[in-house]
Amino acid sequence: MSSEVLELLKLSLAVFIVSFTGTALVRRLAHRFGWMAKPREDRWHKQPIALHGGVGFFLAFILGAVWVVARNGGIEWLESLSSATLSEEVILIGALLAGSFLMFFFGLWDDPSLCFRSLQRACLFLRAECFL
Numbered sequence: 001m002s003s004e005v006l007e008l009l010k011l012s013l014a015v016f017i018v019s020f021t022g023t024a025l026v027r028r029l030a031h032r033f034g035w036m037a038k039p040r041e042d043r044w045h046k047q048p049i050a051l052h053g054g055v056g057f058f059l060a061f062i063l064g065a066v067w068v069v070a071r072n073g074g075i076e077w078l079e080s081l082s083s084a085t086l087s088e089e090v091i092l093i094g095a096l097l098a099g100s101f102l103m104f105f106f107g108l109w110d111d112p113s114l115c116f117r118s119l120q121r122a123c124l125f126l127r128a129e130c131f132l
Contacts, residue, residue: 007071015064023056054107061100069093 030036030050037049 011064011067015060018063019057019060021056022059023053026050026052026056052108054104058100058104065093065097065100 027050030052035051037043037045037051039046039048
């Protein structure tokens with residue numbers, strides 16, 4: 001097995017462990033502090049469920065993304081940010097991270113407010129457009 005494959009397996013395991021642990025921790029905190037969504041007619045669940053589940057695995061995603069960028073020429077990537085023209089790779093990575101942060105912060109706002117369905121769909125469409 002090549003060292004790159006082994007390194008990727010290690011990263012995958014680390015991201016899985018951090019996301020699993022983070023999600024379990026957020027779920028426990030949600031139960032403790034009452035961050036729960038109550039059953040309603042327009043929802044699929046019949047029992048209260050924990051809110052903010054995305055917080056538990058977002059940190060794992062960011063750690064994995066930073067590792068991949070750092071491993072694949074992180075210094076060159078940072079230097080290209082200061083240049084006048086950005087490479088296509090830098091633009092794609094930036095779009096991925098910007099869209100991810102947008103999804104994360106909208107999810108934080110959306111969970112407790114249980115905002116209107118039309119606003120949820122509009123924001124979902126906007127987030128999808130970031131990647132197109």
